[in-house]
Amino acid sequence: MLLWLALIAVPLHARSLDTIRATGVLRVGVNPNFPPMSSFAADGTLKGFDVDVARRLADRLGVRLQLVPTEAASRVPFLVSGRIDLALGALTITPEREALIDFTVPLHSEAMGVITTARLPVTRWQELDRADITLVNMRGNQSVSVLREKLPKPQRLLVDGNADTIRAIAQGRADALVENVDFFVGFTKNYPDIAWRVLPDPIFVAWCGIGIAQGNDALRAATDAALRQLHGDGSIAALWRKHYGAAMTVPVSAAQLASVAKASRPTGYRFDWSGVWPELPYLAAGAVISLQIAVIAFVAGAAIGLGCALARLRGGTLLRRVCGAYVSFFTNTPALVQIFVLYYALPDIGVKLPAFAAVVIGLTLNAGAYLAEILRGGIVAVRTVELEAAEVLGLGRRDKLVHVMLPSIIRTVYRPLSSFFIVLVLGSSMGALFGVEELTGRAINISTANLRTIETFAVTGLIYIVLTLVASGLLAGAGRWLFRVRAA
Amino acid sequence: MPFLDIVDLSAGYGGAPILNGVNLSVGKGEVISLIGPSGSGKSTLLRVLIGLTAPSSGQVSIDGTPVDYASKASVRALRRRMSIVFQQFNLFQNMTALANICLAPVKTLGVAPAAAEARGRELLASVGLADKADSYPDQLSGGQQQRVAIARALAMQPEILLLDEITSALDPERVGEVLDTVRALAATGISMLLVSHEMSFVREISTRVVMMDAGRVVESGPPAQIFTAPQEARTKAFIGAIIRH
Amino acid sequence: MIDRLMAEAPAFFTRDTAAFLGLALSRTLLMTVIGCGAGFVLGMVLAVVRRSRAGWLAPARVLAAAYVELFRRIPFLVILILVLFSVQAFAPDLSLLGIAAIAVTLAATAYLSEIVRAGLESVPRAQVEGADVLGLSAAQSFWLVILPQSWRVILPPAAAFMVMFIKDTALASHLGVVELAFSGKILVNRGFSPLYGFGAVLILYFLLSWPLGRMAAWLETRLAVSRHR
Ligand SMILES: Nc1ncnc2c1ncn2[C@@H]1O[C@H](COP(=O)(O)OP(=O)(O)O)[C@@H](O)[C@H]1O
Ligand SMILES: [Mg+2]
Numbered sequence: 001m002l003l004w005l006a007l008i009a010v011p012l013h014a015r016s017l018d019t020i021r022a023t024g025v026l027r028v029g030v031n032p033n034f035p036p037m038s039s040f041a042a043d044g045t046l047k048g049f050d051v052d053v054a055r056r057l058a059d060r061l062g063v064r065l066q067l068v069p070t071e072a073a074s075r076v077p078f079l080v081s082g083r084i085d086l087a088l089g090a091l092t093i094t095p096e097r098e099a100l101i102d103f104t105v106p107l108h109s110e111a112m113g114v115i116t117t118a119r120l121p122v123t124r125w126q127e128l129d130r131a132d133i134t135l136v137n138m139r140g141n142q143s144v145s146v147l148r149e150k151l152p153k154p155q156r157l158l159v160d161g162n163a164d165t166i167r168a169i170a171q172g173r174a175d176a177l178v179e180n181v182d183f184f185v186g187f188t189k190n191y192p193d194i195a196w197r198v199l200p201d202p203i204f205v206a207w208c209g210i211g212i213a214q215g216n217d218a219l220r221a222a223t224d225a226a227l228r229q230l231h232g233d234g235s236i237a238a239l240w241r242k243h244y245g246a247a248m249t250v251p252v253s254a255a256q257l258a259s260v261a262k263a264s265r266p267t268g269y270r271f272d273w274s275g276v277w278p279e280l281p282y283l284a285a286g287a288v289i290s291l292q293i294a295v296i297a298f299v300a301g302a303a304i305g306l307g308c309a310l311a312r313l314r315g316g317t318l319l320r321r322v323c324g325a326y327v328s329f330f331t332n333t334p335a336l337v338q339i340f341v342l343y344y345a346l347p348d349i350g351v352k353l354p355a356f357a358a359v360v361i362g363l364t365l366n367a368g369a370y371l372a373e374i375l376r377g378g379i380v381a382v383r384t385v386e387l388e389a390a391e392v393l394g395l396g397r398r399d400k401l402v403h404v405m406l407p408s409i410i411r412t413v414y415r416p417l418s419s420f421f422i423v424l425v426l427g428s429s430m431g432a433l434f435g436v437e438e439l440t441g442r443a444i445n446i447s448t449a450n451l452r453t454i455e456t457f458a459v460t461g462l463i464y465i466v467l468t469l470v471a472s473g474l475l476a477g478a479g480r481w482l483f484r485v486r487a488a
Numbered sequence: 489m490p491f492l493d494i495v496d497l498s499a500g501y502g503g504a505p506i507l508n509g510v511n512l513s514v515g516k517g518e519v520i521s522l523i524g525p526s527g528s529g530k531s532t533l534l535r536v537l538i539g540l541t542a543p544s545s546g547q548v549s550i551d552g553t554p555v556d557y558a559s560k561a562s563v564r565a566l567r568r569r570m571s572i573v574f575q576q577f578n579l580f581q582n583m584t585a586l587a588n589i590c591l592a593p594v595k596t597l598g599v600a601p602a603a604a605e606a607r608g609r610e611l612l613a614s615v616g617l618a619d620k621a622d623s624y625p626d627q628l629s630g631g632q633q634q635r636v637a638i639a640r641a642l643a644m645q646p647e648i649l650l651l652d653e654i655t656s657a658l659d660p661e662r663v664g665e666v667l668d669t670v671r672a673l674a675a676t677g678i679s680m681l682l683v684s685h686e687m688s689f690v691r692e693i694s695t696r697v698v699m700m701d702a703g704r705v706v707e708s709g710p711p712a713q714i715f716t717a718p719q720e721a722r723t724k725a726f727i728g729a730i731i732r733h
Numbered sequence: 734m735i736d737r738l739m740a741e742a743p744a745f746f747t748r749d750t751a752a753f754l755g756l757a758l759s760r761t762l763l764m765t766v767i768g769c770g771a772g773f774v775l776g777m778v779l780a781v782v783r784r785s786r787a788g789w790l791a792p793a794r795v796l797a798a799a800y801v802e803l804f805r806r807i808p809f810l811v812i813l814i815l816v817l818f819s820v821q822a823f824a825p826d827l828s829l830l831g832i833a834a835i836a837v838t839l840a841a842t843a844y845l846s847e848i849v850r851a852g853l854e855s856v857p858r859a860q861v862e863g864a865d866v867l868g869l870s871a872a873q874s875f876w877l878v879i880l881p882q883s884w885r886v887i888l889p890p891a892a893a894f895m896v897m898f899i900k901d902t903a904l905a906s907h908l909g910v911v912e913l914a915f916s917g918k919i920l921v922n923r924g925f926s927p928l929y930g931f932g933a934v935l936i937l938y939f940l941l942s943w944p945l946g947r948m949a950a951w952l953e954t955r956l957a958v959s960r961h962r
Contacts, residue, residue: 032909033922040919042749071909074817081821163922190924332942333935334903337914341935344918345927349734422806429808433907440810453818461807461815468806538866567868578863582881591877592867644867 301367631662768837
């Protein structure tokens, strides 16, 4: 809390042109996963259009270039904090961003069009407005909100990386991508068996500039001048052709290059919660989905875990080995990578799981392994302690199970099971990384739109706290009431 | 003037009164035994005296100096003159017998480690455990542990020693060796205030016996008088019950 | 499928891939070790604060208890994102790995503090009294008597927690830290079969976590035997 409050009085760290010249280093943020703009080549260095532009800008400023891999959602905060001096990565000029950062003159255009396959028999983008179509989108991109407006009917699938969008279509999870065609068409080469198509006429054209911290006027003027020169001598057009294999669909006009920026003043980071409160119902509904994921994974996992625990105690050698290997594998590898496999690898053998299903199944298998261990512990504890007493009293098999074993097992495992349920509620947040719109996924959606990440996630964290406190309270109460489990 | 003087001392745990105005004094070199039914407050009295449980009212003075139990400095000064041995030994499980004995002299009295160790070995020898210096508590029998605990208390060179049922947690065949140690100690002239249920031992060693009940001193006197001709009904009942056993 | 794997094998089983995965593995380990190490120290501080009796420390006790209770109720992913954006204001030059290590520290502090607290509480009250009546100060009795005796209760679950957290650091891939999980995704994005990319990563996690987990279990049985060492 203190950490967050302290931000109100944050000094600005953006480095001026003088500082950059003095240190001799220009720090440029580029996307590490955005070929052909920028991506890691096999030799481990960043390559692409943005990288070449950045290098030329650094040359003009007479300093060395330092590339900083920056995810799309981090560009604006990194500029504001001064971690990077310039942000590339197809940063579309929008009013929301202009409230927080400044832009140079445009570097390139962004013509939004449609990439699809021969599966979908449409010829114009307007024909996509149908409820039986799924459009894939990259989270954090401008296109998300534009689509909501121009093509409201189709279902949406949100993914995190450029490569993931084309993969989603190739794997049949989505039918079409509405995005800047130039950026995405390159990925279709990964799937040569698919009959890819690009629809003609763009939906609209936007402009991308280079992002600079507010108030850094000298750096902006120098970068503007460099860009005018690079546009003027044809370097940018040439680089575009080099990396995209074609000319820019809509070139930057002379009028746009001639515009002169007004002086700006840094506004600094001020907390603004106004963008978060209206989203509370949306977040709360997301919390319900998180809870659903946790409940399903818990119940299904408990079933698997019980079977597995019994098999390990009573089963034959083979069954014991198999169950032991299952528990060992799932408890010694990350749930996240397990879900990676379910979501990204299974389609290769023809199993296409929707994101929600992949996450739930992944968490279930994971839970099954952990719950097997907890339940086994509970069963083993009975065997040694209470069973002999029941034996001495001459209880029958059924009575022994119902009156002695089960109550004892439940009392032993109830608290570990309750804690594990909380672990699952927290673990369901992993769904966000696969586009499941549970609580964390919704928080990411909101913050990429309102750029108020700290505020949004502070509220999200609080919702998780309340959610798990209530869940813990109810579970403890139920345990006391139903099974006379002592409170912690 | 008595060495330890206890006047109207009261104490309790969380409001429930346990000691209700205890008056007692211990002279230099005296050996006083506390007897009384279980729950009468004997242990609590010793805990209050050593500063583990706070008194609610009353006055304790040692050698004429009043003790202020609310002041850390005063309690620290007190603990240089008074030591205690517990029923459960409370030896530090992570240290050898010798280390248990040397710890406090080195850390609180500022004795040089070498000197402390030499003195520690002497003390161990005096309780008959010269060969156990490097043993850990869990490698020693209860009786041996209790003798180490006595040596540890003596290492602080106290002028008065409190002993709380130090044989109650021992196997019967181990009681004798610990009582021998205390007997030898009494002969050195150190003042002692002890709680014990070993009545023949109490009778033999004490200069005075004090009967406690319900947080008060009921009666006190020489052992012969308390055991053969008690004045108070409660003392009679208590002695009677014990003798019949 | 087999054909594809055979075709990709020469490109996948190279020194470059091994170096790439090795570097990623070292980042995973580094995050865990730095984060859990710092978290252990801070967690111990919180546990000690919570045990304190002094009146003027009452607010610190409440804060420490609230921290431990609350930070175990926020998903690690949310902590990661909050740290990423909050830290910008204080240390704009801190590497993503450093940011992830801070996030691990914040989470580990809360969990390890509970483990340390349980360990300290396992030492009988009588041991403290024994130190008390010998005139040892609170600090002396903590360092010389309580802590040495609580290691045996603290270490096994603390080690198990650290092993556990190796896997949770996979979430740092979301920040862009090229640790093991992310390296698998990068390999798959480069065009390798997921069987190779994720398979290699799963095996590496297993090879890291399984032996360490066994070691934690061994530690537990070993320390349970003797009380003094
Ligand atoms: N820590 C404690 N908290 C509350 N009550 C206690 C505590 N210790 C002892 N008592 C109570 O104080 C009374 C006196 O106990 P104690 O001094 O141990 O008696 P004795 O040593 O004479 O058997 C008993 O009723 C006992 O239950
Ligand atoms: Mg007692």
